[in-house]
Amino acid sequence: MAAQDEPSPTPAHAQAMSGGDVVAIKPTPAAAFARAQELFRAGSKLDMGALASDVGIGRATLYRWTGDRDKLLGDVAWVELEAVLDHIERTTPGTGVDYLERGSGAFLDLISDNPTLRAFLAAEGDFGLRVLTAPNGRLRPRLVARIRDMIAAQAERGTYRPPADPAVLADGIVALGERFLYHRGDPAMNPDPATARQTIALLLREPSPPPAP
Secondary structure, three states, rough: OOOOOOOOHHHHHHHOOOOOOOOOOOHHHHHHHHHHHHHHHHHOOHHHHHHHHHHHHHHHHEEEEEEEEHHHHHHHHHHHHHHHHHHHHHHHOOOOHHHHHHHHHHHHHHHHHOOHHHHHHHHHHHHHHHHOOOOOOHHHHHHHHHHHOOOOOOOOOOOOOOOHHHHHHHHHHHHHHHHHHHHHOOOOOOOOHHHHHHHHHHOOOOOOOOOOO
């Protein structure tokens, strides 16, 4: 299935990512986003009313800045995963299918036992799992798009011949990660990134060259 369109940023997410002031004379969208990040990283369940009080604004203003609770949690979770992807792109050696397999494997390894994500799933249960995996949510389309671009970049450089459209491959990789890492959101079940890595390698395998005439 092709990747969904990436969601447009909320004012809070946009200002926070642009380096907007989180300490100001009056509350700002970036301050609300930063406080939500603190709660997410601490494994605390996000309460929008409490968050509005923490920042010193009304609930209506908070919702205008951040969107609803689903949107805010999706944006905050994406920022955490995006940092992981940035690190992987900077540090993964190799090119072509080797690079993509190593990068996918590194991503699975880093998030399979990520304490922040585990705490989030433990606190939010099925709701948290939906935030992370909803096809039209705030996180999954961005993750698929990022992996799609990584695959497409290798193809454009001539170092990789994808067996299918990069968007289709990216969607498949994300689906495999969800299946093997989240286990329906039950943090007591051990994730299995090794099996996911093997399956992703099969998915990324370049097509065999045509036989010689």
